Amino acid sequence: MMKTRFLFLYLIYLLLIGCGNPDQSFIIQGTLPSARYDGEWIYLVPMENPQGRVDSVKIADATFSFKGTGEEMRVLRLRHILRLRIQELLVVTEPGTILVKADSIGSVTGTPQNEALQSWKEDREKKQTAYQFIRKGLRTAVGTDSLRLVQQGDTLRIQEQERNFLFLQKQGNNTLGKFMQKMLRNSLTEDQRKKLDESLQ
Missing domain, CATH: 1.20.58 (Methane Monooxygenase Hydroxylase; Chain G, domain 1)
Structure with missing residues (x-):
């Protein structure tokens, strides 16, 4: 009985460790002004850590999204020539759903x-x-x-x-x-x- 209880608690512990804490994750949901940018890549770049991880996703239906963990200052940007039309945007990757409007004058809202x-x-x-x-x-x-x-x-x-x-x-x-x-x-x-x-x- 004692061994069964210990095994049960151990399995719960492993489950919790494996799942992580969803409250610490962020989701970025972004839109662009038109489908002309479909097929382009948008990058989520560390602002202060040049050796940090750069994430990227392909734009489809004038939308894009990122998911991850780790709170830091990052910048959203397209390839260099497109930055003349789509403003680079600072983003705090804090927990929650972050709403991005990428445009000539963009906006980032949704979290404090x-x-x-x-x-x-x-x-x-x-x-x-x-x-x-x-x-x-x-x-x-x-x-x-x-x-x-x-x-x-x-x-x-x-x-x-x-x-x-x-x-x-x-x-x-x-x-x-x-x-x-x-x-x-x-x-x-x-x-x-x-x-x-x-x-x-």
């Missing part, structure tokens, strides 16, 4: 870190449009008009610093937070960097 990154990206794109408007205006503006545009630019920079600070503070030391700290830390004021360091301890 990817949603946060998409929100930050959209906000940055709006600010870049505003910066372009100001730079264009400064080419011909004079007097008070020029001063007003300079003040608008200063206000935008302050807003962007605050947005970056709050973004990094909220993400903390998760995969996205650590990656974006390398990109955004220098954009912060000295006081914001100090507060960020204190919040990350």
